[in-house]
Amino acid sequence: MLLRAIRAEFAKLLTTRIWWILAAVLFGYIGMLSGGLAALFAGIQSGAIDPSAAGTGSQGTPPLGSLPPLVYSFASSVGYVFPVLLGALATTGEFRHQTLTPTFLANPRRAQVLAAKAITLFLAGGAFGAVALLASVGIGALVINGFGVDTLLGDSDTWALIGRTLLAMALWAAVGVGLGVLVPNQVASIVIVLAFTQFVEPLLRFASMFTEATAGIGKFLPGAASDALVGASIFTVASPVGGAAAALDWWQGGLVLLAYAAAATIGGYFVSWRRDVT
């Protein structure tokens, strides 16, 4: 029964255009960012670009070993907004187009439908992770290699990072489903996603880094948890206190992100999903 519900949710996701539009933008955005920054940093490290000309000074240059993971992690540290949007759109679209009516007529077990949607989007988020990695690792490694810097693709740590990135992106899509049921208004949901991921959270994370106490709270923010799960991020590098000390272990980060997804989805079930469909 659950399998049937999951198949129906996959069919819903793949029969409108939004999934490949988001995937295409994700690939282009992450590809450009990874390629561009890989060229800048690898150029500086290899001596092909004069640091003073780049305007960053030696201070801004990450240590040699951390460059490839940093570039590869753009897939999730920057790209995570895309699976969130996908999850939120898949869920709020049901409210907006009133497709909850045929959905609940075909399967009146509403909790099962929501669980199927969360599982479906979790898997789709993983696929988005693969697309983002194709851009960040594919293009990033090409550029890094082009400057003669080690891509670290033979390193098992790099592949662990890639695996954890897939998991992070999958969890982010589930967070999107939770947000969608918590805030069923599609426009409001999109505004929240964009405002929170692009503005509010980066600001909070940055602000929280300045004292020990706030850093202890800040590491539980969803973006910080995600970066902890993946293990590398432009944010942890930029941290004034030293990001590594303030971050969670990777598995803790994964659990925190999972907790966000579960709490939002269960809360949303009561707030909107099991309400009267009028």
Added chain:
Amino acid sequence: MPVGAVIEFSNITKRFGDVTAVDDLSFTVEPGRVTGFLGPNGAGKTTTLRMLLGLVTPGSGSATFGGLRYHDLPHPLATVGAALEAASFHPGRTARNHLSIYATAAGLPQARVAEVLRLVGLAEHGAQRVGGYSLGMRQRLGLACTLLGDPGVLVLDEPINGLDPEGIKWIRGFLRDMAAEGRTVLVSSHLLSEVQQSVDDVIIIAKGRLVHRGPLSSLETQVAPQVVVDSPDRAALASALTQAGVVFSQGRTGLLATAADPARIGHIAFTAGVEVSALHRQKKGLEDAFLTLVEGSDSL
């Protein structure tokens, strides 16, 4: 052949805040007949149907199909097909994909998708995005969705709304055929005239309450007959009727006498020596009976 189940509403009630949308409604709908579920807009028809389908939770009471609530049906789409008024389609999805999703969700064979599209006359438009559909085509797609599981019960909310004359003719035949096959057919409408050619039974509600139920013909006996009579000297005619003890009211085209047959009114005028310029039985249709019932509920 699918078997129709009896739909039963028992004391079903729904309140939205202070407003009682559906008030202690009880009635049954029999298989093999087309039942019109009538009432003005806002009477609570859609809320009642949504409670029947488990989309809205009743405040109290229950609605069942052969004794089972929608939620407890082992195969909901194979038991009940429902088309509700709201256009519940993603505009960017094709009709075929739309139907395929719900066939998958309900565990129905995919072959049904092409079959139901053909049944409702949309076979050539299956690959088209629903966003480009006309209102009539959307109504047909809604019907296609109800037929996916070949159910014994059909619940249709305002299916005639927005259809062109050809579509109306088609759906009337469709409803008759479905009932003739032994299915239970419940059709809501805010206009009796829209469905009176297709329904066997009527259930009329107003302000969430049942005001009438029975066969369509039972509506005729609801209206007291009236005779219209007029004279160049209306005052004289009025006093003659008063003397004869006939109850009447002032109408636009003359005096409206309640009860009575035209011959008696003519006799009264003749013996009083009043010239009669018009005398005929008022033709009151079923629609008037319907409106009288619905408006009569104001005094409740």
